[in-house]
Amino acid sequence: MGTANPALWEYRIWPEAGVAIEQRLRAALDFAAEPPRTDIYFRVPSRAPAQAKLRGGAQFGIKELLTRDGGLEHWRPVVSSRFPLDDEDRATLARLFPTIPTALTSLAALREALLAEGDEVVVDKRRHIATDAGGLRAEIAKASLGGQQYSTLCLEHENPAELTRQVDRFGFGDWSNVSYPDWITRNA
Secondary structure: OOOOOOOEEEEEEOOOOOHHHHHHHHHHOOOEEOOOEEEEEEEOOOOOOEEEEEEOOOEEEEEEEEEEEOOEEEEEEEEEEOOOOOHHHHHHHHHHOOOOOOOOOOHHHHHHHHHHHOEEEEEEEEEEEEEOOOOOEEEEEEEEEOOEEEEEEEEEEOOHHHHHHHHHHHOHHHOOOOOHHHHHHHHO
């Protein structure tokens, strides 16, 4: 399997005026810029809440939503691979997206199969990521969709109680937690 990342609890906001929160994040954490990238999100019916995407045009990923609890979302990356997909990744693809053939030999063929079942949304991203010693992961990002630019801030942690504490600490609770799939549904 191409990923060994643990399931993380997430709280993502899309504030129109989030400068104060961004400043609090930058003052508390050491952020590093990542290279800009374009992600392609596929809107395809699945058996469980899941989001398939092509990350930066080269890596196929699927995140599965495990649960929602107290405003938090618990996401598990179940595939994060370059081609060819291994047997475990193909089994996960079949479990979550049963109408997609699993014997595909290229990303182009996988993209074509996904588009036969749904559509895609292209999002250009510029991200800054920070991780602290206690396991908190924070993201400050700009996402472009359909010619519009949006700001998003995200906190992630393996422990939901700790994430809730950090949501309160940085003032995220004034905004609803809106995942990328839900944001795309609202804005695409």
